[in-house]
Amino acid sequence: MSVKVRFAPSPTGYLHIGNARTAIITWLFARKHQGHFLLRIDDTDVERSKEEYEHAIMDGLTWLGLNWDEKANQKDRTARYAEVIEQLKADGRLYACYETPEELGLKRKTQLNRGVPPTYDRAGLSLTAEDHKAFEAEGRAPHWRFKLNHAPITWNDHIRGPVEFKGEDLSDPVVLREDGSPLYHLCSVIDDIDFGITHVVRGEDHVSNTATHVQMFEAISGKAPEFAHMSLIADAEGGKLSKRLGSLSVKDIMENEGLEAMAINSLMARLGTSDPIEPFTTMQPLIDAFDFGKFSRNPPKFDTEDLTRLNAKILRDTEFNNVKDRLAEMGLNDLDENFWNAVRANIEKLEDSKDWWDIVNAPVISNMETEDRTFTAEAANLLPPAPWDETTFKNWVGKVKESSDRKGKTLFMPLRQALTGMDHGPELNILLPLLGEEKTKQRLKG
Numbered sequence: 001m002s003v004k005v006r007f008a009p010s011p012t013g014y015l016h017i018g019n020a021r022t023a024i025i026t027w028l029f030a031r032k033h034q035g036h037f038l039l040r041i042d043d044t045d046v047e048r049s050k051e052e053y054e055h056a057i058m059d060g061l062t063w064l065g066l067n068w069d070e071k072a073n074q075k076d077r078t079a080r081y082a083e084v085i086e087q088l089k090a091d092g093r094l095y096a097c098y099e100t101p102e103e104l105g106l107k108r109k110t111q112l113n114r115g116v117p118p119t120y121d122r123a124g125l126s127l128t129a130e131d132h133k134a135f136e137a138e139g140r141a142p143h144w145r146f147k148l149n150h151a152p153i154t155w156n157d158h159i160r161g162p163v164e165f166k167g168e169d170l171s172d173p174v175v176l177r178e179d180g181s182p183l184y185h186l187c188s189v190i191d192d193i194d195f196g197i198t199h200v201v202r203g204e205d206h207v208s209n210t211a212t213h214v215q216m217f218e219a220i221s222g223k224a225p226e227f228a229h230m231s232l233i234a235d236a237e238g239g240k241l242s243k244r245l246g247s248l249s250v251k252d253i254m255e256n257e258g259l260e261a262m263a264i265n266s267l268m269a270r271l272g273t274s275d276p277i278e279p280f281t282t283m284q285p286l287i288d289a290f291d292f293g294k295f296s297r298n299p300p301k302f303d304t305e306d307l308t309r310l311n312a313k314i315l316r317d318t319e320f321n322n323v324k325d326r327l328a329e330m331g332l333n334d335l336d337e338n339f340w341n342a343v344r345a346n347i348e349k350l351e352d353s354k355d356w357w358d359i360v361n362a363p364v365i366s367n368m369e370t371e372d373r374t375f376t377a378e379a380a381n382l383l384p385p386a387p388w389d390e391t392t393f394k395n396w397v398g399k400v401k402e403s404s405d406r407k408g409k410t411l412f413m414p415l416r417q418a419l420t421g422m423d424h425g426p427e428l429n430i431l432l433p434l435l436g437e438e439k440t441k442q443r444l445k446g
């Protein structure tokens with residue numbers, strides 16, 4: 001099976017978490033089948049589309065590691081759209097309508113009040129040549145709708161299984177605006193045909209669009225591609241994703257949240273599937289296990305806490321070489337492999353390495369009672385000789401406890417204060433070997 005898919009963001013905003021999930025899933029499907037991944041920028045809406053967003057979307061995809069084999073912009077394809085539009089007009093599949101948005105709103109309201117489905121009443125279809133002239137004389141320009149056949153529309157969705165719509169239950173979609181510019185539906189279908197898309201993968205908010213697209217595909221090329229519509233992510237309580245979460249952008253996650261790209265990939269690839277959510281440091285295992293058959297039709301719950309947890313686990317499995325440059329960018333040029341190996345299981349985000357680094361390297365100012373200071377200075381004499389590891393602290397504290405009358409808080413707090421200058425903070429068993437004998441003694445003696 002040769003596979004060609006596309007990810008088709010509109011550059012009217014940043015890549016948000018829901019889009020990113022669509023991109024990840026589409027990409028995994030392509031890579032699983034040695035297919036072709038097209039990045040299609042849906043920028044027909046010239047008012048709202050911005051190059052800044054297009055670049056941010058590309059940066060976001062690149063950061064996630066989702067490379068594309070080809071890129072196309074809809075704004076470069078207007079001549080082709082015009083050609084197909086002329087053909088569809090000649091075939092009698094497009095018809096002109098003159099309603100204003102207010103008039104359409106009113107029709108909708110009346111239908112809803114009468115308890116009938118608010119589908120477009122096709123008034124445009126019965127206009128005579130005189131009616132057209134009269135509207136144009138009023139200064140109205142037409143918008144154009146695609147005339148759906150009133151027949152069953154069916155497809156076998158890779159995620160939702162058999163889907164069926166009746167043509168008569170759907171409004172004829174508007175495909176051409178008053179100003180002559182084509183709308184998303186038609187452009188998308190023309191592109192999917194011309195670029196040879198075999199599978200359209202997108203969110204289930206597009207299911208009823210797809211029903212109308214199927215007829216457009218048939219009208220233009222005789223054949224529709226296959227479809228996979230995934231359920232939309234919900235929040236931790238199962239409700240619609242809040243504005244804040246829903247608009248959480250990859251740019252923000254990348255620049256401000258300090259999360260690893262693989263935490264997002266690991267979560268988004270598996271959310272709502274029957275595979276367990278696990279921390280992965282590369283895409284390959286996600287590609288290998290990918291299968292639309294594993295996706296549930298229920299909306300999966302998304303919790304940012306899951307991202308943080310995965311992030312910590314991913315860092316724990318990350319080799320020094322893979323973070324070295326980023327640590328250097330954070331000013332931690334001297335942080336070496338030993339240091340990384342000691343702290344990586346004890347951080348949630350990469351930037352937490354800086355806290356560890358500072359605790360080990362910055363001077364400690366501890367505020368201690370004289371009595372406590374005498375105690376820590378004496379404890380220093382019980383330190384075992386190097387080499388130290390993560391068991392050193394426990395053994396040492398055992399000895400300190402035996403030789404003093406202290407236990408619990410009165411035993412640990414002064415040691416922590418002397419070593420870190422803080423009442424809370426890093427695990428001392430990890431810290432001790434990082435500090436090494438000399439620094440530890442110095443800090444305990446104050």
Ligand code: GLU
Pocket residue numbers: 007008009010042188201202206
């Ligand atoms: N630009 C559309 C969107 O962002 C694309 C939908 C599609 O995949 O066809 O919703």
